[in-house]
Amino acid sequence: MQLGNKVAWFGTSGKGSFGKVRLKHRELFFGKAEEQASMQTVEKAYSTLQLTIGWLRHAEAQKLKDAIQLYFKSGASAIPRIQPILELVQAGMTNGKLSLKTDNTSTSRFVNQFGVEADDVPYIEGYVRNGANGSKGDIHVTRDYIMNNRFQAVRTFIHEATHRFANTDDFGEQGYMHADGSDFRAPGITAEQCLNNADSYAYFCMAMGYR
Numbered sequence: 040m041q042l043g044n045k046v047a048w049f050g051t052s053g054k055g056s057f058g059k060v061r062l063k064h065r066e067l068f069f070g071k072a073e074e075q076a077s078m079q080t081v082e083k084a085y086s087t088l089q090l091t092i093g094w095l096r097h098a099e100a101q102k103l104k105d106a107i108q109l110y111f112k113s114g115a116s117a118i119p120r121i122q123p124i125l126e127l128v129q130a131g132m133t134n135g136k137l138s139l140k141t142d143n144t145s146t147s148r149f150v151n152q153f154g155v156e157a158d159d160v161p162y163i164e165g166y167v168r169n170g171a172n173g174s175k176g177d178i179h180v181t182r183d184y185i186m187n188n189r190f191q192a193v194r195t196f197i198h199e200a201t202h203r204f205a206n207t208d209d210f211g212e213q214g215y216m217h218a219d220g221s222d223f224r225a226p227g228i229t230a231e232q233c234l235n236n237a238d239s240y241a242y243f244c245m246a247m248g249y250r
């Protein structure tokens with residue numbers, strides 16, 4: 040089955056700068072609004088990540104400690120675990136292999152994370168497909184978020200980027216957070232699991248670096 044992936048953005052320069060972003064059309068031409076929204080999503084994700092990494096230098100800051108407690112169930116001693124993950128994502132976004140793909144509806148037939156068509160799943164925020172040898176595919180974010188919900192588009196992008204570039208996991212309802220980031224959807228995730236949980240990183244970044 041051909042997915043409805045219509046646009047992809049690629050970062051083009053390395054060496055720590057985000058660089059130019061290039062649009063690639065497939066199958067369906069997206070208008071200026073979609074182009075702009077896709078680009079703004081990626082740029083906002085990058086600035087969110089940068090600001091969050093900057094915060095990690097301020098281990099004494101209460102705002103940082105509170106966020107680490109909420110999203111990682113840990114104290115400031117977890118910073119050396121959190122920082123390398125975020126830096127892997129930052130590096131991934133600047134090494135020329137960045138891509139964002141979306142589709143033309145939010146409820147089209149999607150595939151789940153195992154590459155299996157899942158038309159009984161009405162709504163998927165985003166995904167990366169697992170490739171050979173542990174590699175990960177392109178970052179997908181639903182068009183509905185890209186066009187209508189910048190916060191969730193950026194959060195989903197960062198979530199998927201941690202899968203792609205830092206090999207994070209999901210832990211089901213125990214690992215996914217409520218949309219407002221106030222708490223996990225179900226209790227039970229451990230601190231150790233949080234430190235490898237994609238949504239913990241995504242909402243942590245949104246709390247610390249999203250402007």
Ligand SMILES: [Zn+2]
Pocket residue numbers: 198199202208209237
């Ligand atoms: Zn995930």
